[in-house]
Amino acid sequence: MERLFRYKLDHILFWTLTVGFHAYTHVGLIDQAGFGQFVLELLVRDGLLAVVIYINLLVIIPKLDHQKNYGISILLIAISLMFYVALKNLHDVYLYGNILNNPGRQTLFHNSFYNFSIVIFYLAFATTLYLSKQWYLQKELIRKIELEKLNTELEYLKAQINPHFLFNSLNTVFFQIDKQNNAARETLSRFSDMLRYQLYECNGKEIAIEKEIQYLKNYVELQKLRKDEHYDIQFTHSEELKNFTVSPLLLLPFIENAFKHVSHFNDRKNIITIELKRSENQFQLIVFNTKDPKPISGNGGIGLRNVHRRLELLYPNRHDLTVTEQPETFRVQLTLTLM
Numbered sequence: 001m002e003r004l005f006r007y008k009l010d011h012i013l014f015w016t017l018t019v020g021f022h023a024y025t026h027v028g029l030i031d032q033a034g035f036g037q038f039v040l041e042l043l044v045r046d047g048l049l050a051v052v053i054y055i056n057l058l059v060i061i062p063k064l065d066h067q068k069n070y071g072i073s074i075l076l077i078a079i080s081l082m083f084y085v086a087l088k089n090l091h092d093v094y095l096y097g098n099i100l101n102n103p104g105r106q107t108l109f110h111n112s113f114y115n116f117s118i119v120i121f122y123l124a125f126a127t128t129l130y131l132s133k134q135w136y137l138q139k140e141l142i143r144k145i146e147l148e149k150l151n152t153e154l155e156y157l158k159a160q161i162n163p164h165f166l167f168n169s170l171n172t173v174f175f176q177i178d179k180q181n182n183a184a185r186e187t188l189s190r191f192s193d194m195l196r197y198q199l200y201e202c203n204g205k206e207i208a209i210e211k212e213i214q215y216l217k218n219y220v221e222l223q224k225l226r227k228d229e230h231y232d233i234q235f236t237h238s239e240e241l242k243n244f245t246v247s248p249l250l251l252l253p254f255i256e257n258a259f260k261h262v263s264h265f266n267d268r269k270n271i272i273t274i275e276l277k278r279s280e281n282q283f284q285l286i287v288f289n290t291k292d293p294k295p296i297s298g299n300g301g302i303g304l305r306n307v308h309r310r311l312e313l314l315y316p317n318r319h320d321l322t323v324t325e326q327p328e329t330f331r332v333q334l335t336l337t338l339m
Contacts, residue, residue: 284333
């Protein structure tokens with residue numbers, strides 16, 4: 001079934017049957033008006049049907065589904081139907097009234113009911129097929145998401161080395177560190193918070209953005225400890241980032257890769273900037289880093305194949321990912337449309 005949709009074989013089959021049926025029912029025109037008029041009848045009828053069907057399936061119906069603007073959508077559907085009826089009536093007057101000299105069919109509105117019933121039937125039939133296809137694809141998407149979730153959980157369990165024991169051990173080490181050593185205690189506290197977040201708060205499908213930001217902050221602060229004065233690392237986020245949720249740990253790979261591939265210049269600053277912001281229902285992550293002037297191995301330079309897959313599964317048609325690579329800079333911009 002997926003192969004049928006992937007190669008548009010469903011469209012080819014639909015139009016082959018439609019044109020074939022019209023050719024069979026109008027084959028008499030070859031004797032009455034000639035082969036040229038027979039072909040023109042098929043081109044006009046099926047060409048107009050294709051225009052009306054695809055305008056509705058690709059523009060009007062998706063607009064109706066996403067914006068719930070029923071009045072405008074119904075009006076646009078009616079206009080598309082009248083478009084077909086008016087143009088097909090004109091062709092009928094030309095073919096049957098003028099070419100075949102049928103006086104009863106020389107008026108513009110003579111064949112309106114027939115043409116209207118034809119376009120209604122084919123539009124309804126095509127829409128039924130389209131909605132059935134969308135239902136199937138949505139069902140497959142849900143199945144893939146569930147499978148991806150199970151695989152992720154399995155890999156996560158495989159990667160664990162008694163994490164609860166590790167978490168409790170970190171707390172023990174924290175209290176054993178001399179209270180005067182604030183830097184070590186602060187570092188261990190941040191790491192402990194990150195581990196707690198991963199163990200206890202990332203089990204759901206989504207997490208509050210405030211918690212995700214705090215996790216990213218802790219990660220950036222720990223990474224800063226490994227860098228010297230040659231590195232300029234900035235993490236900023238706007239005040240509007242609250243009261244919505246995102247998929248947990250979705251943003252971290254972009255930041256991880258910035259630290260992984262950041263440059264190692266000695267004569268100038270090595271820069272990493274991370275910015276989170278929101279504009280109405282658009283949430284945006286922008287990660288920029290300088291890099292050494294040589295190709296970075298991996299998928300798109302940062303090895304984010306798994307993130308691409310997660311975005312496709314979790315935010316279908318609701319994400320935009322732009323990667324811009326220059327000889328000495330790398331920039332990732334992710335935009336999510338919030339529900």
